[in-house]
Amino acid sequence: MPDLSAATRGRILFGGDYNPEQWPEETWHEDVRLMKDAGVNSVTLGVFSWAKFEPHPGAREFDWLDTLMDLMHGNGIGVVLATPTSSPPPWMGRLHPDTLPVTEDGRTEWWGGRQHFSHSSATYRRYAAAITEDLAARYGGHPALTMWHINNEYCTFDHGDQAAVAFRRWLREKYGTLDALNTAWGTAFWSQGYDSWDGVLPPRQPHYMKNPTQVLDFRRFTSDMLLECYVAERDIVRRHTPHIPVTTNFMPLWFGQDAWRWAEEEDVVSVDIYPDPRDPLGAQQGALVQDMTRSQARGPWMLMEQAAGPVNRRGVNHPKPQGMNRLWSLQAVAHGADAVCYFQWRQSRQGAEKFHSGMVSHAGEQGRTFQEVKRLGAELARLGPEVTGSHLESDVAILHDWHAWWAGAQDGRMSTEVDHAEVVRAWHRALWEAHLTTDFAHPEHDLSAYRLVVVPQLYLLTDTAIENLLGYVRGGGTLVCGFLTGVADENDRVRPGGMDPRLRALFGIRTLHEWWPLHAGETVECDGPGGGFRGTLWSEELQAEPAAVAARYKGGELDGLPAVLRTGRAWYLSTLPEPDALRELLAGIAADAGARPVLDDLPTGVEAVRRGDLLFVLNHRREPVQVTVPGPHHDLLTGGTVTDTLALDRYGVAVLRP
Amino acid sequence: MPDLSAATRGRILFGGDYNPEQWPEETWHEDVRLMKDAGVNSVTLGVFSWAKFEPHPGAREFDWLDTLMDLMHGNGIGVVLATPTSSPPPWMGRLHPDTLPVTEDGRTEWWGGRQHFSHSSATYRRYAAAITEDLAARYGGHPALTMWHINNEYCTFDHGDQAAVAFRRWLREKYGTLDALNTAWGTAFWSQGYDSWDGVLPPRQPHYMKNPTQVLDFRRFTSDMLLECYVAERDIVRRHTPHIPVTTNFMPLWFGQDAWRWAEEEDVVSVDIYPDPRDPLGAQQGALVQDMTRSQARGPWMLMEQAAGPVNRRGVNHPKPQGMNRLWSLQAVAHGADAVCYFQWRQSRQGAEKFHSGMVSHAGEQGRTFQEVKRLGAELARLGPEVTGSHLESDVAILHDWHAWWAGAQDGRMSTEVDHAEVVRAWHRALWEAHLTTDFAHPEHDLSAYRLVVVPQLYLLTDTAIENLLGYVRGGGTLVCGFLTGVADENDRVRPGGMDPRLRALFGIRTLHEWWPLHAGETVECDGPGGGFRGTLWSEELQAEPAAVAARYKGGELDGLPAVLRTGRAWYLSTLPEPDALRELLAGIAADAGARPVLDDLPTGVEAVRRGDLLFVLNHRREPVQVTVPGPHHDLLTGGTVTDTLALDRYGVAVLRP
């Protein structure tokens, strides 16, 4: 299979979504001039062009795209060509209402926005296949074509009648018999036993709480249906162009899509990253997504979309201060990106996203945004040959699994304060602030290469995953595990004792009496080395092997009971320590396990990442800093030499070669 | 008619909902072993078994229940047998969509949860009657059967077309003519006059505010329709087993059900009580429900459901700390319960409530929860012969009426900060903290036995109720009445002058100029004996007979105007005093009226209740306390003797016989 290197060929891809259909043809030539000025070498065409390609059912209008493909090629700009299937033309809903999704309370999602398609609609899939076929046939041989981009940010749910039919088909394939389904879903509870496949529905608005396994399977089904849509289009383009890599762009940590499973079906893993410029942890949010995407890609990946300035979907939308666009772009490269792209090239003057920034903002060529884009383009061009294709090495992995997330994010759980994604973010933050380069992994992956594996929270674990964790520890690995892990099996059936007995044995838990979730802002005191710490979100009433107790609760109802357990290399945290404490704890355990930070003694807010033989140092602070680096390095961006001390301006970046 | 004593026969019923269909048969035998270990003498079967009984329309599968009835009987455990009609099998909605409820904005409530039935559906009622008939015929003679439990927590609303038909029928029965309905509903306002019964609907989503009398009648109708469902099933089982008592379990202070009216149709009044273990007023909430249920039962009652540990429907669900389950269970006995039962026996491993605790929790036999249940079972067995069948005496009654609540809880009222149930809780709390044993009564009940009657708020009062109150005071009773009382008649028509003239005369109110509702957190100062107090929620601009003024507002717009009125034995409070002030005020009035606390000089947080000749003393604090008791008592729980001073541990309880 082709991979990202087929498109990069030694350059970092730089560019973005380009929507020329919004502009008169004279603007196209102005665009090319500015693109060349900025070092743009890649644009994505066609993402929202379905109504332009197929203004009436079955019509085809490709001439305009011919012109643009040629124009790009003639100017040395490669094209990532998108199938336009994420936003069907209005005629589709009008002529085929069965293509429209329906919410869980029975409301139709109409055209007039985007993504108004049911993944389960045969009509939609037929039209999508036809336009994909024709695009692939026409442009498969065009020299500008560097990559296929299928659809855009797959993310729709459908609870309607089309989806009901598809859900039943999916369930029959999974369970074979209704008896098996009834058992898996625990329908004995609340008299929910099905006597007919026709009675099985997507989880629609009930009078009171839904069946959680039905909801879990519906989330699996949704991810799978969307994946079927992707694979169908991918197979069409691949048939025409086996040498051209295929991708679809993820939204980061998006709830609805099992990205581990999806990444296996992609030649290039790409993602859209939009941290809030105002968020003091924005850089860490970015790093998390970058680490996760790199782990899914198992190598270089593509930053398909970011914003050169503000977005327009937050309540209050902040622009990026001077230098931040460069900083976060180079951070992505440090974390393994071989492509730095944007939505979109030129800011729209109309439509729902006209206040979402572009590489060329409303302020135009003289605007600060474009001026900064231009500078970045030049730097990326310099870095390209040094960095593309190279890998990061990590001793630490964070385990994450969508199925665990799906199963845990239900009504009727113990605490609505516990947000799985926030818990993952808290653990990644601790490692990131400890300057430990971190991969993500699936709980069933081979973990033997890591010195330290952390499990922020895996409420659901399969037997295979549990055995994998046990084997990892037996094999010498160090495992640190957060609360609400191993509670349920793959059908969301609570394991005996409220937590898998094998895991309890691993950590030294005799009896898990009760969970004591904490309210927002509530904390629990814990003793422990270094004066103790405060726990947040959760606490537990446990009986443990006495030798396993590493820290205890102090005061309150749990006074004197175990808070942190350690048995050999296996650690269990029954609460979420506050950020500083979690960082200290994990840093210490990592050091014991032989996992080292990239650099020692880094100032707060400065990030160091080693990619291949290059050392990226990034200052996420608004103040200049001095960083000690080991020995002389060549600074690829300035061309100068750094010995011992590196000075970085606010938001400054250095890319150093020893 | 049979009553609760037919089931208790000198024992306190102890046990809970048992859902064996969720477990393999080997677990059933383990269950029986643990039940006997814990002193369980009663289980409720069948609550959610409809799909198991009737897997296809008209099918019957009772063999498994035969086995269980025999198993229970063979082990000395009585069975409260439930009709399974609160959760129809999926086939019912699939084959008969007319059985599904519809919300006020037209959304269907689908199967997949529970209680997805329209009380107005003839189809549903036919199926419900048939399964009830067959259950009664098969098990009416079984020796394990001790009680019938109809449905479960009736609580559904329906605004759909089936309900529209039934609503019209109900209205025609009530009003006879459309003219009468138009008059009662005040349809002259906003041009709502009906010219045809077919135009009358349940109150569906309007453009702007609904007709309040239509809403009030719809709430009455809903309670009545659900009661019809209950009565239909009750009459079937009663025909088969006239000697077996029948109940349905209330939710406490549940808005949708006129429990006074319902209780008249029950042999046993039962209720589900779930105070939040984290609520500092949890014990008072429990006492309130217990007092209200005892009053509805006019004697011993059944605690049908409580949780041995946490529930799973609050945002953050707290477990019960050590001792709380015992404390609250014995509190229920003190307040008149002859049955202490749980939802459910064994915590589910699947389904929407798998994190709702059980008597046997996920931690199993060794878990703290079961160990505490076992201790409690032994104590209840000791208390049974001493306490069952005995009554409480009370000199004080709180008046409460669902119709007043329904009429007051409308859009377009003066203050959304005034929550009827919260006001009732505030007044009950004052009396509970003053250690006054309190009944609840309906405003049309005979009140002559009480020394003190308090009316927290009865926005709507019928003429009969008004005359009843006047007669009570004329007869020597002391009446204390809160604001927003007597405002409307039974059709929610405002009475002349904004408050019934007879009541105004009783309290000495000449003119009620304006209501001055207060914002959240806002208070008003009032003078009065002992330095005055602060009022919350409400204030009023009144002109009163000068002699009637007992306290005045200080400062603000109402400076110098009357706040509290007293004319003879009739008191009127135009604001809600803060908790300490309300307690002091009511305690003083009660003392003047000759109503005495159970014990004098009780520490804060300690409750004393006299039931029959037994004195229950309950420590709701987390610290040990010393309580002075009058003379020597025998402590039924320890077997020891208490003279003068009783020492109680945190959450400790003593049951004393003089």
Next chain:
Amino acid sequence: MPDLSAATRGRILFGGDYNPEQWPEETWHEDVRLMKDAGVNSVTLGVFSWAKFEPHPGAREFDWLDTLMDLMHGNGIGVVLATPTSSPPPWMGRLHPDTLPVTEDGRTEWWGGRQHFSHSSATYRRYAAAITEDLAARYGGHPALTMWHINNEYCTFDHGDQAAVAFRRWLREKYGTLDALNTAWGTAFWSQGYDSWDGVLPPRQPHYMKNPTQVLDFRRFTSDMLLECYVAERDIVRRHTPHIPVTTNFMPLWFGQDAWRWAEEEDVVSVDIYPDPRDPLGAQQGALVQDMTRSQARGPWMLMEQAAGPVNRRGVNHPKPQGMNRLWSLQAVAHGADAVCYFQWRQSRQGAEKFHSGMVSHAGEQGRTFQEVKRLGAELARLGPEVTGSHLESDVAILHDWHAWWAGAQDGRMSTEVDHAEVVRAWHRALWEAHLTTDFAHPEHDLSAYRLVVVPQLYLLTDTAIENLLGYVRGGGTLVCGFLTGVADENDRVRPGGMDPRLRALFGIRTLHEWWPLHAGETVECDGPGGGFRGTLWSEELQAEPAAVAARYKGGELDGLPAVLRTGRAWYLSTLPEPDALRELLAGIAADAGARPVLDDLPTGVEAVRRGDLLFVLNHRREPVQVTVPGPHHDLLTGGTVTDTLALDRYGVAVLRP
């Protein structure tokens, strides 16, 4: 055309909505007695009488109204006769479901409230025309008739199928071709190109953000459809009675109605004003609506509805303290009202608004409310001959345009903290507190008569409007303009550079780099004369002509960049100064422009307004004040003389003639 003077004939109209159909006939005579006692000279009949007029389709019952018209006439009370079309009888929805509106997510708005009619329903319009015709024919010649009142508070949206048909018709008339619509709506974005008129819908619930121009046109369409309904009825009554003025009552600053456009179709502009009595800025809110209504009327206007006491639709509804009803009524007269009316005469005892006060409250004749109404009636009678028909003069205008508001109030904007109406209120408050009498104007109006024009925010400006502003400044006018002005053209297409180049040139803006919206509570420091000020809501990253910079940001990301620009008589504020700073700034600019306050040295909270040759002085404070007035005046209310110093009680008012 007739105007308001045809109805007033030298008297201030005083009275209100009268709904005799809610009362027995004996009450009518009591009402007349009290009306005469209070000086009521005008009542509005028929607003909610459709079901009474037409109890069955096509029926007519007018006898009761005959009686009332005669009764009013016989007692010297004029009648404003309403068409009853705002609340169709229940039979209309029952027989014609096509008359019911549908929400954007597909839910029907049922009868049972009011205003449950679709403006686009031909059925509704046919019935409305017929009843209007018959009313006009029957009462056009009645001597009591003084004015026609069409419908009531037009305010409904409809997204249903009827509205879809009408929307397409409206769009075809506007755009002619689909190509023009596609261009105007920017449907190239997100593949929204329409190939058929049948595909065009009202903006219904999409999966993700709607097309903003579609939403904008839908808002225009809604205002126009409602206006069509109004005009159709107006034309009917005008045909019968060309000499009788016609009005419909606005809600103040109501989002859904382009009141500039509507006012052109009215003989009398009337409005309903309900400031919250508890709002410390309630008087300013009232003044704003009064100023806007006077500007729409271009002369005397009618206060159609206010409340004598509390309303009942706020969460917590406060009554009016003693004196406030008089104060706010006289404030309306000061600002140009020749009619002071209420909803409603007698407080209802039933229905959704029974806790909305009346001139006769539930407390009746002895109630404080009626006693105050009576005093007011006497004073208005005294003022009538002095004040009716006279005009206010203003040197200052605030520009406001519904289309700009509609376009700016979309999803996907830069800040949800920016509320157009709140920004307008902030600017009006600054001028009101500076005692500058202020008109409102449309941005395309002739502005040449004003010394100062302020633009709080006009996100959308047509080319005509822009040229109008430029011409105004060229002609010597002073213009002060807030941020987010001139961003979009009439199709919500962003103008080049993010703000119209002509406006940028006017203010001295070279490049508008980025908007920096502020969070709730966030402020930015600015320097400037007098120690600087703090900005709220918004800030901007601008490059300006150096000479144009009047104030700069201090600290933060924008440190040193321009905050306030001034080029000649044109000012631009890129943030919203805090209230005191905005008042000082505008007062200074106004003084420079030659616009003077009504009086100098007024105490805070005291308002002075000159109408004709009368000087109104109003004390909005709860404390008495002393006000210096220039020379001796005759006080029309007391009959006394004021020289130099005027003493006003709390909420006191003086009406002075030099």
